Amino acid sequence: MKALGLRSWAVLYFPINWSVEPGGLFAGAIAAYIASLGLLAASHPRRRHLALAAGFVLLSALPPLQQLAIGPDLQKSRLLYLPSIGFCLLLAVAVNGLHGRLRWIAPSILLLASVAVLQRNLDAWEYASAKAKPACVAAAQCAGTANKLTVGPLPGSLRGVYLFQNGFPQCVELERHGRPLELEFTTPSPEAQWDPATDQLKCYSGASKPTTRESDWNLR
Numbered sequence: 001m002k003a004l005g006l007r008s009w010a011v012l013y014f015p016i017n018w019s020v021e022p023g024g025l026f027a028g029a030i031a032a033y034i035a036s037l038g039l040l041a042a043s044h045p046r047r048r049h050l051a052l053a054a055g056f057v058l059l060s061a062l063p064p065l066q067q068l069a070i071g072p073d074l075q076k077s078r079l080l081y082l083p084s085i086g087f088c089l090l091l092a093v094a095v096n097g098l099h100g101r102l103r104w105i106a107p108s109i110l111l112l113a114s115v116a117v118l119q120r121n122l123d124a125w126e127y128a129s130a131k132a133k134p135a136c137v138a139a140a141q142c143a144g145t146a147n148k149l150t151v152g153p154l155p156g157s158l159r160g161v162y163l164f165q166n167g168f169p170q171c172v173e174l175e176r177h178g179r180p181l182e183l184e185f186t187t188p189s190p191e192a193q194w195d196p197a198t199d200q201l202k203c204y205s206g207a208s209k210p211t212t213r214e215s216d217w218n219l220r
Helices: 002-013 024-041 047-060 077-096 102-143 168-175
Strands: 148-151 182-185 192-195 200-205
Touching (some): 002 077, 024 077, 024 102, 102 148, 102 168, 102 192, 148 192, 168 182
Antiparallel strands (some): 192 200
8 A cells, every 4th residue: 555555656746866965956846846736736637537547557556566665766666667657647637627828837847847857867877877887997907917806795776776786797807808807795805895985996905995996987
């Protein structure tokens, strides 16, 4: 009931990645978005059409029900791609219940605010991808000519984006131009450690002092 009645609807109405604090301009867009939703709530659509759209959302959310505990970083929000179709139908039915200029003003504000939210969410994907490749470069540089490297625990996701769940060894080998490298993930005394403060993989000499071999890519 919590997944169907609260979590899924909260993500559908506010598909915002809260892992990064929003700025003032984005807050203004959200305020306009909420105002447009208020106009839709005051409309008088056909209840049969509303029930059909809401039923579409609920039925399509049943298969991944056990995984719908979506957090504020929107990880696993892909599970709501199909229910979002029914949600768009629900908004369309509500817009159809408006009259006069409100039928154009409310959906226009809703659309513009949704584009702003989408771009902000895509920035998280860009940030994560910009941090992934330098980590592979840093690991390759840290290993040097050796065939083995011990690495501390790596984050599975960054700002809600899957990061090093899979593919990290292959990524490092690509940076080594195909030379094989055995990666051993260990907690005590790793030669390379992920720094959550800067979201970088750093090399350590004897697990004491960081060297200068981490990548220094300029990020936007």
